[in-house]
Amino acid sequence: MKNFSRAVQLIDFNVKGDDRGSLISLERNISIPFDIQRVYYIFDTKTDVKRGFHAHRNLKQVLVCVNGSCQILIDNGKEKTTVLLDSPNQGLYLEGLIWREMFAFSENCVLMVLASELYDESDYIRNYEDFIKECQ
Ligand code: T46
Numbered sequence: 235m236k237n238f239s240r241a242v243q244l245i246d247f248n249v250k251g252d253d254r255g256s257l258i259s260l261e262r263n264i265s266i267p268f269d270i271q272r273v274y275y276i277f278d279t280k281t282d283v284k285r286g287f288h289a290h291r292n293l294k295q296v297l298v299c300v301n302g303s304c305q306i307l308i309d310n311g312k313e314k315t316t317v318l319l320d321s322p323n324q325g326l327y328l329e330g331l332i333w334r335e336m337f338a339f340s341e342n343c344v345l346m347v348l349a350s351e352l353y354d355e356s357d358y359i360r361n362y363e364d365f366i367k368e369c370q
Contacts, residue, residue, distance in 0.1 A: 311369030
């Protein structure tokens with residue numbers, strides 16, 4: 235992701251592990267670089283389904299695949315790349331004008347998303363041409 239700015243980052247979480255197993259704690263403004271206002275999760279997704287196909291104007295999010303795996307195509311209007319999320323130890327930080335498409339969901343995939351704002355449809359850009367215009 236070297237051509238993507240700070241708007242896209244992979245965050246490695248601190249894993250608290252002992253002989254009972256593992257625990258990850260996600261805290262606002264500490265492990266997560268914003269004040270978390272909303273959490274949602276995507277599950278029971280069919281393996282051939284693609285989701286997303288939008289960007290956000292202002293929203294900051296961290297995507298964590300807490301079970302299973304999926305892939306995220308990210309596009310800043312100039313460059314595209316694909317990120318594999320297959321570990322609860324890692325989160326994909328996305329900020330603002332990044333087009334995203336989620337695909338290749340494993341059968342057991344649970345994709346949890348931490349968001350900096352409450353749900354607001356007016357923050358979405360759901361048309362790719364509009365997204366490219368807003369990037370310029
Ligand atoms: C994103 C990717 C990673 C709500 O009512 N509240 C919510 O908080 C959300 C996220 C969605 N919805 C409604 C809106 C739609 O009627 O749930 C339905 C499915 O949402 P959408 O088609 O936007 O879902 P995805 O999987 O395409 O995208 C979601 C998020 O919307 C988006 O912000 O970045 O996951």
